[in-house]
Amino acid sequence: MPPKTRLFVILTGEHPHLPFAELRGILEACGLSASAELAAPQVAIVDASDAELTVTSIVDRAAYSRYVAKLIYFGSTANLPERLGDLIKDVEWPEISGSFKVMAVRIGGSSKEISGTQLEAAMGGEILKISPNLRVDLMNPEHIVLVALSGGKVFVGLLMGTIDRSKFLSREIPRRPFSHPVSMRPKLARAMVNLGRVRPGDVMLDPFVGAGGIALEALEVGAFVLGCDIDEKIVWGAEQNLTYYGFKESFRLWVCDALNLGLEGTVDSIVTDPPYGRASSSRRVDPKKLIFRFLEKSLDLLKPGGYLTMAAPREFGVDDFVERVGYELVEVVDYREHKRLTRRIVVARLR
Numbered sequence: 001m002p003p004k005t006r007l008f009v010i011l012t013g014e015h016p017h018l019p020f021a022e023l024r025g026i027l028e029a030c031g032l033s034a035s036a037e038l039a040a041p042q043v044a045i046v047d048a049s050d051a052e053l054t055v056t057s058i059v060d061r062a063a064y065s066r067y068v069a070k071l072i073y074f075g076s077t078a079n080l081p082e083r084l085g086d087l088i089k090d091v092e093w094p095e096i097s098g099s100f101k102v103m104a105v106r107i108g109g110s111s112k113e114i115s116g117t118q119l120e121a122a123m124g125g126e127i128l129k130i131s132p133n134l135r136v137d138l139m140n141p142e143h144i145v146l147v148a149l150s151g152g153k154v155f156v157g158l159l160m161g162t163i164d165r166s167k168f169l170s171r172e173i174p175r176r177p178f179s180h181p182v183s184m185r186p187k188l189a190r191a192m193v194n195l196g197r198v199r200p201g202d203v204m205l206d207p208f209v210g211a212g213g214i215a216l217e218a219l220e221v222g223a224f225v226l227g228c229d230i231d232e233k234i235v236w237g238a239e240q241n242l243t244y245y246g247f248k249e250s251f252r253l254w255v256c257d258a259l260n261l262g263l264e265g266t267v268d269s270i271v272t273d274p275p276y277g278r279a280s281s282s283r284r285v286d287p288k289k290l291i292f293r294f295l296e297k298s299l300d301l302l303k304p305g306g307y308l309t310m311a312a313p314r315e316f317g318v319d320d321f322v323e324r325v326g327y328e329l330v331e332v333v334d335y336r337e338h339k340r341l342t343r344r345i346v347v348a349r350l351r
């Protein structure tokens with residue numbers, strides 16, 4: 001087996017669990033033999049068999065990650081920056097040439113006694129001592145040495161990828177031709193698709209497709225989407241949205257009741273955000289009953305080993321129910337929307 005490359009990923013601080021759970025989902029969805037562990041707040045270490053593919057997959061798919069770097073060193077921040085010279089001499093420094101700069105990222109107010117700018121300058125100086133062929137270019141460097149300070153630890157690495165989270169802006173709800181308030185925002189929808197381990201070429205079903213927030217993100221990662229909704233106008237709107245973003249033949253939408261989909265065969269995954277009986281209507285059916293009845297039916301819709309990912313109000317207890325009907329619970333993430341709504345995102349695998 002080829003040796004694994006150690007990477008570190010800086011996650012966003014938008015949620016305590018979702019970014020790392022999303023990262024694990026991406027690694028599994030992309031079939032990467034990589035293990036991930038949380039080494040400090042917002043910093044995950046990933047041991048990857050194929051470093052380039054791992055970096056590309058994270059950069060292309062993640063909504064809640066910021067940077068991916070090849071790990072050179074990690075340890076305590078004690079006596080930094082005085083210890084930098086020894087630290088750099090002791091590590092196996094990558095053979096790079098051309099220009100570089102050091103970029104320091106402080107996470108959660110960690111190691112405030114160390115100034116980021118001083119750290120960048122001191123580290124740059126030490127690197128130049130051991131690699132005299134390198135030169136500093138702050139504006140347009142060929143290499144970026146990433147230094148992250150988190151939870152009393154310092155992580156040093158060579159930046160391999162930056163996640164462009166602005167790509168989600170163009171799909172924000174008000175920017176879509178059919179803008180519907182109950183639709184899911186693109187970053188959360190993308191995280192749902194990643195938690196659901198949706199792979200390119202998979203057939204993903206959203207039985208409560210609404211305006212197509214989840215469908216759009218699944219299409220973006222290369223899935224074929226089947227989407228249904230009970231509301232004809234909403235299905236028309238979802239169609240406008242998916243077409244507007246350039247998708248034509250990789251989806252099928254239709255009007256129907258999620259309890260009576262009329263589907264032949266099974267799908268690879270189900271990712272969905274059903275009505276909660278608040279902003280989006282469940283047509284006078286008790287939303288919890290509707291969701292539970294759908295969950296029972298979902299057992300016949302999914303391929304064995306397929307994943308079901310659902311967001312619902314925490315108090316509905318979808319996590320307990322999926323286990324009771326025979327799913328294996330994989331992930332539970334609570335996402336506080338506002339004072340009166342915490343969504344519980346449940347990921348379950350059909351045995």
Ligand SMILES: C[S@@+](CC[C@H](N)C(=O)[O-])C[C@H]1O[C@@H](n2cnc3c(N)ncnc32)[C@H](O)[C@@H]1O
Binds near residue numbers: 185
């Ligand atoms: C929360 S919204 C889905 C939002 C969607 N995830 C999005 O991002 O646009 C729930 C949707 O379920 C639909 N719905 C309600 N009862 C249904 C049923 N029995 N079968 C199918 N769809 C239903 C509603 O019309 C609504 O569009």
